[in-house]
Amino acid sequence: MPRTITAFSNPAVKAARELRDKKHRRMQRRFLAEGLRILTEAREGGRLPEQMFFAADSPHHPLVVALVEAVEAAGGDAIETTPDILSKLSGKDNPGAVVGVFAEFESTLADLDRHSAGIWLAAERLRDPGNLGTILRTGDAVGAGALILIDDCVDPFSVEAVRASMGALFTVPIVRTPWADFIAWLRQGPGQLVALSLDTDIDYQAPDYGAPTFLLTGNEAQGLPPAYAQACDTRVRMPMLGKADSLNAAVATAVMAYEVLSQQRRRG
Template identity: 75%
Template structure:
């Protein structure tokens, strides 16, 4: 049975809100993803959030119900809340119907099977999260084996980069290296 949180002062709301900051994401090993499309894409790749926050009004949508069921069956927690709290979590005035908290999934250069694809994307010192999202979506569209980020690049798990990827973060492997 999903629990309900409607208070801004709830410790979990404060903890999740802090994930918008890189330092807290690194400390926790968690990141935020928002929107039904992105969370459905993640679900289709086998990645489920540890926490799923959803608006009370969206609870009857079939995709939201499927997410709730899958998250709970995988041992995660589904939390019903109000749009104002979703707005606080996402940092947007017009929040999406769902916000998920995922474990970061990092890969190393050595873990990539370079023979698995004909196309690999490489970016050096990529700074803009919107550009990262565009590159990930393009890589997804052309069947790239992954994206290799070299040097001081934008955090692929930032809220802005995840949003810009429109779910491609879950389908295109990303490696960060020097």
């Protein structure tokens, strides 16, 4: 049976609230996810929160019932609480009906099977959590094998990144790795590395994108370091017909990913 918590001073509420801070996420190796859709995506993907807070007016919603039953069956803690506490946990004035506390999870390069997908996404020193979450959503949409975060990227388990991913955090494997380890792993097998770059004249639709293709997006402000760009098999750019000189990193990644998907689909 779910228990009820209505006090802000409750230790469970305090511990969950601390996960909004990166330091505490690192210490606890846990993170917050909010919203019925995101937690349902997680459940359907085989991941359940260790703790689940839900609003007192939502226990009869069928998706909330399914989550409570699944969490309790797995030995987790289902907690009925107030909208004010949910707001404190989520940081939003209009929080969703549920907030979950999940154990962090990650893959390694050794876990990846490059033959399992035609498209793979990589990002180097990505700083914006909204971009990271949106790239995860793109990865889910195009069936990417993973999102590989290279060097010092923003925390994929931050509240903002999890929210922006709309559940894709639970469907697209994430690997965090230094550049040297990534490029060494990549060159051990098939796969072309394609960089999104302004420093090239090659149109993004010109190359032949076989499987697997690894799409590499650089830092939002600085792009890729020259040595990294030189190590790629090809660099491509998108036509900019207006006054803007570049696209947002997540938008550019999405455009490129669908070009690769389109070519690979035409091949059957």
